[in-house]
Amino acid sequence: MNPLNAIAVGFKEIWANKFRSLLTMLGIILGVSSLVAMSALVKGMENGMKEALIAIGGLEKVRVEEQDIPVWQQHMADQAVGTTMGDVHALLRSAPLITMVVPEMRTRNITMTRLGKSISPWNFIGTWPNAVELNQHVMAHGRMFNEIDDENARNVCVIGTAVRNALFGSPEQIGREIIPIGEFVNINNQRFKIIGMFEHYEAEQDKKARELAKDKPPEPKGGPERSKGFGSSKGSSRSGGFVFDLKNNTVYIPLNTMWLRFRAATGVSGAGSGSYSRSSGSSASSTSGSTAEFVPDPRLSTLSIKIADIDKMDEALQQAKNVMLHTHKGIEDFSFRTQENWSEGITQAISNARMSGGIISAISLLVGGIGIMNIMLASITERVREIGIRKAIGATFFDVFTQILVESVVIAIIGGLAGLFTSNMLVKLLVAMSPTENTPVITMESMLLAFGFSVAVGILAGLFPAFKAAKLNPIQALRYE
Amino acid sequence: MALIELRGVSKIYHLGGEEIRALDNVDLDINPGEFISIIGPSGSGKSTLMHILGCLDSPSKGSIKLDGMEIGSASARELARIRNQKIGFVFQFFNLLPKLNVLQNVELPMVYAGCSSRERRERAMDALRLVEMDNRAKHRPMQLSGGQQQRAAIARALVNSPKIVFADEPTGNLDSHTGETILKLFHDLSLKGSTIALVTHDPEIAAVTPRKIEIRDGKISKNVDAKLSGQHDGPKFAVGSQQN
Structure with a gap:
């Protein structure tokens, strides 16, 4: 058959x-x-x-974070200086496998206000201009602040679209896109000029959805406006992935501006004090109490570094560790967080x-x-x-x-x-x-x-x-x- | 030369240590063109003999030659091929496949022989014409009477032009009138030159054939050829004798 x-x-x-x-x-x-x-x-x-x-900066980006001092070094805890600009310069000078170092100084309890509208950005960071490159930001309008802005500690800021949406209204609400370059906002009662804005970050999927929705007439709203709970950020029709929200919700100011305008207001002369008070940024505290020998807390929140070659990740991190152990008097109060961990996850x-x-x-x-x-x-x-x-x-x-x-x-x-x-x-x-x-x-x-x-x-x-x-x-x- | 030659064929079964000789040292010749009946009461070994003659089973001892070929030691695959090419079977319960129509049933042996579909169709229709069933070719077996089903089964048995056709109680499931028509069909086929062996327990049916082989307890007890002894004067059919 x-x-x-x-x-x-x-x-x-x-x-x-x-x-x-x-x-x-x-x-x-x-x-x-x-x-x-x-x-x-x-x-x-x-x-x-x-x-x-990719949105958070790729695999070459490594964050140097503070870490609890190991048990066997606890007796030296009062000598730990934390991560400072000293580390930045030392790394730039002595670690050839590291191509870029970006210091970051963060402050919490920040409120940005303009004409009765306000927002507390998730990321309020004092940094260097090269942060744009490292964190894969794209300037849509205006410019990033430069070294001169930083040198002079000018009150300028670069914002993400979520901040713009909160202070000026989103394109969906207004019907046209507002480009707030040159506008002034108050950040904790200090006047800042917006000199740049990033593009709107979103997943490919959301971009498509948004472009589709553009063609349709807006749905008539039933009932009073209401918040739909956490994650439904105003303006974006969908929570376009946490990473993208985080990136949109960013404000960059020059590092020196951060140090002088916000750290100086903390009332802590923290050099070498070893206490964890860098985040106590209450605006009402005493600037008047500052004396001649007062030095604002010089410690950085994080340090982002870029590795020259992803295949030499281990060597580069060892290099950075050696340099930083030197500047930290042998105290290991820092650790490296690679995206590798995340990507492995x-x-x-x-x-x-x-x-x-x-x-x-x-x-x-x-x-x-x-x-x-x-x-x-x-x-x-x-x-x-x-x-x-x-x-x-x-x-x-x-x-x-x-x-x-x-x-x-x-x-x-x-x-x-x-x-x-x-x-x-x-x-x-x-x-x-x-x-x-x-x-x-x-x-x-x-x-x-x-x-x-x-x-x-x-x-x-x-x-x-x-x-x-x-x-x-x-x-x-x-x-x- | 005899078509089938059995020499000293025995079939022995072992049931719980007991030895049962279903066939005991049987010698038998069947010549081409013969019309014979194998008769015996149930349990006599006639079915076993038919199975061995029909290449469905192999003997425990002895030799069988079919068409000059020794088949006592043939493999299962060779036996299947011999069954397909040289032997036709007609069963008591017709054994047509209910899901196929008459034509497809008749074509089935040629499917296993590997014929082309065109050849299958032509030869199957020829065979159906021979048994006067060509007008029922597209019917399912269930739509036919018992006699018609048996005719279709005979057509299937003949379609590969076998050397010999075995019919196992072919009238056992039919009323006497239809049974006689079927027997007459066998008779006519034998007159046309087919070698046919009827297996039955009924002496009346056996009376139709010129040669009778009686089996008792696994042995051939009688082997009568009426033609040789001159006693046989042809079968008496109640239904009108068919021309040609």
Whole structure:
């Protein structure tokens, strides 16, 4: 019997038992569609996280953070100076594997006000001009402050779009984009000029959604305006990923301005004091109490460095550590936070999701395979007589084996194809129901994998019943009632 | 030369340590064109003999030559090929596949022989014409009467032009009138040159054939050829004798 005939016979048999075959296929359909949908979800997650990773500055960026002094150095705690500009200059001079050093000085409890509107930006950072480059900011309007602004500690600031939205109104509310370059705002009652604004950062997904929404007329609002809880930042139609929100909610001022205007107001002459008071920025505290020997807290909140070569990450960090141990009198009160940790976390999370999804899908495919085997066994028991007749008129072991195997594989193939179709529908449904920032993406590989897997399951499930059928003794099979 | 030659064929089953000789040292020749009946009560070993003659089973001992070929030691695959090419079976319960129509049932042996679909169709229609079933080609077995089903089964048995056709109680499931028509069909086929072996327990049916082989306890107890002894004057059919 030629294979084409065998396939035709297989199809006929499946068609003769439509409902039963459909039920059998259901296992494979579910298995395949769950595998494809799962991998589409994971792929979507992966894409979203990769975008976010690039947005926060890529892998070359390393943050030097304060760390609790190790137990064995606790006795020297009062000698720890913290991270200062001294470290910055030392690193620039003595660590050739580090191409860029960006000092950051943060202050909390900041309120920016303008004409009755106010905002407390999440990131209020005094820094150097090269922060733009390191943190992958893009200037949309105006300019970044420069070294002269920093040298003279000018009251200038560069803001993100979320700050603009809060103080001037978002494009969605106003109907046109406001570019507030040259405007003045009050930051903790000090007058600052806005000299630049970053572009609006968002995930690819949100950008598309926003451009689509632009064409539609605005929906009429029902009832009074209300806040929809945390995360629904005004202006953006969706919470476009935490990383992007964080980036939009940033204000940069020159480092020296920060030091003099805000640190000086803390009333702490913190040089070498070792106390953690850098964040006590209450505006009402005594500037009047400053004396001649008063020096504002010179400690930096963080230090961001850029590694020359990602492959030499370990060497560069060792270099930085050596330099900084020197400036810190051997006290290890700092640590390095690489994006690598973060990206490893992402990779880990993704591989976990992939693994669990894969296992679930594999189990459902396995169950589908068992279903096929079960049905094939029932079917050959039902058809013992038929097999006997076929053998009596000249079917060989191989003929019967092929026939049963083909039936099982055809069921699996049809089930697999139906599963691919269902998975596409399923993913569409998921996208329609929950428009998250991580759109599921169906990949060709996952479809091929799922389909191949279903065919393999069909073959495996068919082997035993086919063997059993082919081995039937024709005399006994013919006698079977 | 005999079409089938059995020499010292035995079939022995072992059931719980007990030895059962279903066939005991049987010698038998069947010549081409013969119309014979194998007769015996149930349990006599006639079915076992038919299975061995029909290559469905292998003997425990002895040699069988079919068409000059030794098949006592043939593999399962070779036996399947011999069944397909040289032997036709007609069963008591017709054994047509219910999901296929008559034409497809008749084509089935040729499917395993590897014939082209065009050849299959032509030869199947020829075979159906021979048993006067060509007008029922598209019917399902369930839509036919018992006699019609048996005719279709005979067409299937003949379609590969076998050397010999075995019919196992072919009238056992039919009323006596239809049974006689079927027997007459076999008779006509034998007149056209087919070698046919009827297996039955019924002496009346066996009376149709010129040669009778009686089996008892696994041995051939009688081997009567009416033609040789001149006693046989042809079968008496109640239904009108068919021309040609």
